[in-house]
Amino acid sequence: MSHAGNILGLPELEVERVDRNDSIEVYARPKRRPSCIHCQHPKVRIKATHERTLKHTRQGNQVMTLHLKTPKYHCPQCGRYFRHRFQGVRPRYRSSDAFRLEVFEAHDGGVTQRKLARTHDMSPATVERWYQGQCRLRLSEMSNRPCPRVLGIDEHFFSRKRGYATTMVDLKNHKVFDVVLGRSELSLRRYLRALPGKENVQVVVMDLSETYRSIVRRYFPNATIVADRFHVIRLVNQHLLKAWQGYDPEGRKHRGLVSLMRRHQWRLTDEQRENLGRYLDDYPVLKALYAAKQQLNRLLLLKSLNRKKAKQLLPRLLSLIEDLAASPLHRLARTLKSWLEPIVGMWRFTKTNGITEGFHNKMEMMSRRAYGFRNFENYRLRVLTHCGWDGIINRV
Template structure:
């Protein structure tokens, strides 16, 4: 397909690259005019015609450049794939993507009521040995901390490298004070570092820890007890013929999800096994007592019932003489104000976990990122795509 040839004096054919028609490339011809100035005092003696779509000195149309940037920003395409589809080079598409992503980065942050804070692993840490002292030092922390609109549709609000209190406060200091004052709750996992950062950077926000992480902590405790008791009693790792190994999956399931037959298959062999089975059943009862406590609090039971269930759980764990069970009880007791805040509000960091999954998928599609800045730029654009579409349709 050929464009209209505009005749003129002193001009030449200028072949700018344009968007393809499907898989077919278009041949776009433009015969430009050259204009000469008669004023001797003018430093510019001549100039050629230009339009906003084809500025002077460019070989690409603006719609082709914008399409390349949008493919990497909104369509989930990698820079390499966008360059292959459009017949461009990697640096050209990357520059177009940076220009398109700048509109996302420079846009004002949406109003956030619940801020989700969570970390995601970028890769392995890098250690280097000091040639003078011989000590190994951490040169790069491969963790990223993400800030998410946990209640609205804002998506990923920002990312920083690292997961320390200083890293979180550094990002919060870049946001407007009026924006930080609108945050009422901060949803995190059971991380003392993030709790300390929220208390320092967002003193008016209430820290919330959802029940998912509490249940996860109890299940991890049960698995640790099973592995430790097997190693101490049998002197080896668990095997398929061991009763505790056969019951490992049923131990992690909720009691209400087990039929009577399944419960008997779990309970009776462990009870007959002796010390290993008895220790596992004590830990399992502690896990179910914790779940009962959380269920009572979620259903809106009065404080007397919740307090009684909490006392029973802590007493059972204290009398168990199992170090892992006592550790879980201590952790739950220390985090109870944050857990109770979730039971009252229902706010969780589920969106933070979902966005972490998207971040890992983006890194997997690109066979990992070598540049941390490019990774944060790509993930910010991918995770806020739905929010931008919502704003366009609103």
């Protein structure tokens, strides 16, 4: 019985007896008297004793209930009274910290509140209250986290009533930094003004959104804007497919041809390249646009270039954009010219918003599992608990 306290996870306990029926009833008392918590006097006397009953983990399929004899002490030196304090048990709580953590981890892992209410002999409302309490505890640990140096910004859909939310991700440590309701400068203004450490942000990765670009320029003055490579290449493909619609509407509907037109040329087999070439021979202008698109994508996919190499490639990119300006893809050329500096930034940096999109997928699964969220703060609480910073900083 000397190791019973360690087995229970509550040290300094002496187990008197254990009863097993529908549940496990453990009767225990403190091993020794503590010093006075007020004056640290080593000798105190027991004034009275009462029994605390609390739930403490599950053993197999049975809930363990602890019956703790809790002495009330009197200190002869300072004359003050205090009750015995058990490690892992908070004052006036009817469950141990281990039991609450067990419920939290089970619900966090996907077990429903209704199931936990049956297995742990509690109400679904209590499960939700404990879960939010643990989430807020984790969230409080993130309150003093530094503003990330490499920040990813993107929007995602929250609800039809509340609209969109903005996700900010620490791309260096692969953690969600925060989620804010809204995607306009007006809705984000209050949050961004109070955000500490904005001057420490060095790189912001984003899609080709004018709204987010103006927000970054205003609130992150020291940050370099880098366009997300996926969104830039997708924009090029969209403009090409739209121009294709004007030359051959029927061919544009052919899924096989659409797949070939979208792919990078070096990923086509010899047979696919030959079939696509025969089709493009009938449309010389479309063939020229396709060739320009392939050249442009080759430039856009370059990364980790030094300043000298990027400076050498810049005239090629500008020349290609000028050629597109005199073609049916003139709107694409205007967009690329407007976003030239963030696009060139893709050559210097390897970070993209792929991490952010992955978190959006995880957020959608969380929302589905909860059958949707009405309260945005509850949604934000869960997102930061699942995807937020865990206190570990990647300095590599």
